[in-house]
Amino acid sequence: KNEVEQSPQNLTAQEGEFITINCSYSVGISALHWLQQHPGGGIVSLFMLSSGKKKHGRLIATINIQEKHSSLHITASHPRDSAVYICAVRVYSGGGADGLTFGKGTHLIIQP
Amino acid sequence: DGGITQSPKYLFRKEGQNVTLSCEQNLNHDAMYWYRQDPGQGLRLIYYSQIVNDFQKGDIAEGYSVSREKKESFPLTVTSAQKNPTAFYLCASSIGGGDYNEQFFGPGTRLTVL
Numbered sequence: 762k763n764e765v766e767q768s769p770q771n772l773t774a775q776e777g778e779f780i781t782i783n784c785s786y787s788v789g790i791s792a793l794h795w796l797q798q799h800p801g802g803g804i805v806s807l808f809m810l811s812s813g814k815k816k817h818g819r820l821i822a823t824i825n826i827q828e829k830h831s832s833l834h835i836t837a838s839h840p841r842d843s844a845v846y847i848c849a850v851r852v853y854s855g856g857g858a859d860g861l862t863f864g865k866g867t868h869l870i871i872q873p
Numbered sequence: 874d875g876g877i878t879q880s881p882k883y884l885f886r887k888e889g890q891n892v893t894l895s896c897e898q899n900l901n902h903d904a905m906y907w908y909r910q911d912p913g914q915g916l917r918l919i920y921y922s923q924i925v926n927d928f929q930k931g932d933i934a935e936g937y938s939v940s941r942e943k944k945e946s947f948p949l950t951v952t953s954a955q956k957n958p959t960a961f962y963l964c965a966s967s968i969g970g971g972d973y974n975e976q977f978f979g980p981g982t983r984l985t986v987l
Contacts, residue, residue, distance in 0.1 A: 804978035863915035
C-alpha cells in the first residue's frame, strides 16, 4: 500500500523566510499534487507534477521520480501563506479513477 | 463562475439518522469523488464516479452510499451504519478519471453527529 509522508508536520517561521516542505512516497506514481487548505477547510490545488519543476509566483514545486520525493518551496513567505499544505499522489492506474492518496499535511504558520 | 459547491457548510444530525451531503459542479467534469478528513489524518477516499450512473467504492465506503444520476451532481448519504460519521467531507471533480487529470475541490461540509 502506498504511503505518503510529509515533513515537517508543523512549521512556524518569520515573514520573509524561505520555506521548504517535503513529501516522500513509497510506490511508483503517475502524478503528485500539492494542495493548500485554509482554516475554513476549502482546498485549493497548487500544483500537479509528474516530473521536473513548476513555479507559480512565489511557490516552487519539484519532484524527483527516482527518489520518490517532492518538495514545495515558498520564497519571501508572508502571513497569508499560513495554511495546511497537503501532498497527494496518484498511483498509476491505467486510466481508472481511483482517487488520490494523501499525506497528513504540514501546518505552516508565518509570523509577521 | 465554474466550480464545485457543497452545501451546507455545517450540518448537525442526531445519532441514528441518515443524512445526505450535496455536491454540485458546473465544470462539465466526468469524474467526481468524495473524501473524508479527520483531525491528524490525511484525506481518505469514500466513493468515486467516472461517469453518470456508475460509481465505485473507495477505501472507506462502509456506512456510505452515493448516486450519480446527473453529470453535475454526486450526493453522498451518510447512513446510520457509519460508526463514526463526525468528520469534514470534501467533494472533488476532474475532467476525466485518467492519471494526469487535476482534481478540483469543493469547500467541504463539516458534519457533526450528536
